[in-house]
Amino acid sequence: MILTTHMLVGATVASKISNPFLALPLALLSHYLCDSLPHNDYSIVNISERRWNKTYRHFIEIFLDICFGAVLISLFSGNSPIIFAGAFFAIVPDGITLLSKILPQNKLAALHQKLHNFMNNIGDLDGNKKIPVIWGISSQILIVLISIFLLR
Ligand SMILES: [Zn+2]
Structure with a gap:
């Protein structure tokens, strides 16, 4: 699942749960739950195969993905730090991947x-992203x- 989607779900979780010690772990867990749903990702094959001299395009896509998520959150939320956290x-x-x-x-x-x-393949029963x-x-x-x- 793309980062924008994960960021919006994490922001929504954090916006609804006032205790940050509960909200932030749940935001983290939301990642795995979302990855279990059917979805497509953009290719990061050069990163996956560690062809570092060909990864600049992937890193630009990842950067733009994060920026897009941050812009949507800033437009549609109260912009409190816990939401961005x-x-x-x-x-x-x-990031760990x-x-x-x-x-x-x-x-x-x-x-x-x-x-x-494993979580990514739950929504992709034959494991081939078709x-x-x-x-x-x-x-x-x-x-x-x-x-x-x-978020509103
Ligand atoms: Zn993931």
Whole structure:
């Protein structure tokens, strides 16, 4: 699932739960729940295969994805720090995944990647990401719209 979607869900969780010690772990857990739903991702194959000299385009896409999420949150929320912290915690798992690519010998990051892959494959029953694009995109648009509605 793209980072914008994760950020909006994490922001929404943080906006609804006043205790940050509960809100932020739940924002983090929302990542795995969202990844279990049918979705498509943009390709980060060069990062996945550690072809670092070809990854600039992926990092630009990731940066723009994060910026888009932050802009939507700032437009549709009360802009309290806890909301942005929720958005941040909701994308930490993808950050750990990036870490596992940079440091493949890190056992904790590799273990996390197994959990992350498992959650991603729940919504992708044959594990080959052949979900029709219309469902993969519309599921995320729906989640973003619901999050924006709940953020207000
Ligand atoms: Zn993920």
